[in-house]
Amino acid sequence: MIRVLIADDEHLVRSGLRRILETAGDIRVIAEAGDGSAAVAATARHRPDVVLMDVRMPGMDGLTAAERIPAEAKVVMLTTFDLDDHVHRALRAGAVGFLLKDTSPRDLIAAVRTVAAGNALLAPTVTKRLIAHYAEQGPAGTAAARRRLDTLTYRERQVVRAVARGLSNAEIGRELSLREPTVKSHVSRALAKLGLANRVQAAILVHTADPAGEWRP
Structure with missing residues (x-):
């Protein structure tokens, strides 16, 4: 309940x-x-x-x-x-x-x-x-956001990008062939490394790094 x-x-x-x-x-x-x-x-x-x-x-x-x-x-x-x-x-x-x-x-x-x-x-x-606001930050904002994302492992970047698309842990697991608890662990570690409080903030960071929708892990 x-x-x-x-x-x-x-x-x-x-x-x-x-x-x-x-x-x-x-x-x-x-x-x-x-x-x-x-x-x-x-x-x-x-x-x-x-x-x-x-x-x-x-x-x-x-x-x-x-x-x-x-x-x-x-x-x-x-x-x-x-x-x-x-x-x-x-x-x-x-x-x-x-x-x-x-x-x-x-x-x-x-x-x-x-x-x-x-x-x-x-x-x-x-x-x-929100996406429009962060997309307007320009090349400097995009570069800074990408540097932060570069501190993650390849798998963590994959997971964070999926979070930014609005996928749930279960959906991410199916897409990346991972168990749901494993996805949850990746999300938690990524948020901790990035100093973010929640998934919304992670999504904003990805959109800042990728205003044109072209960034790949």
Whole structure:
């Protein structure tokens, strides 16, 4: 069972999200919070697998709260706007996902399952803008990103490139003929070598190194 905490300052939003998620069968909403401070406290108390966190809340906002939540809880930011400054700060805070509030019920449930399984996600519009942003860093940014990726082994580079394509560990394993635990180990080692917090940050690094989609391990 996937344990979820919902943090949003609007009661109707929290109720709606709860109703959607609890139709899934394998997801249970264990707590709700109306602001960032309450979300941090509830995370420490209930230890959810996934936190759905609104960006804009009174008092402590969702971005500040995300910075204070341990990495064991996978934070997915929710907002009505795909604002670049929010996305960048959320990723620096260690959030593993970013969804717009108009995400369909089916996609919301899929998103929770995805991050609970250890994968990362971004709404398609957010992904496009991130890739465009990092592609604009120019040759110096591309060269620096490639130097970082060159510190990885050949297999780690293969795995990280697959992560950047949005593949899960199971999908990477099938593509590279590796056992899923082996893929997980490669991902963990690569993130540690690169000094990255999660798979989203790894994907951004690959896109920075490969704005034209031509880089190969």
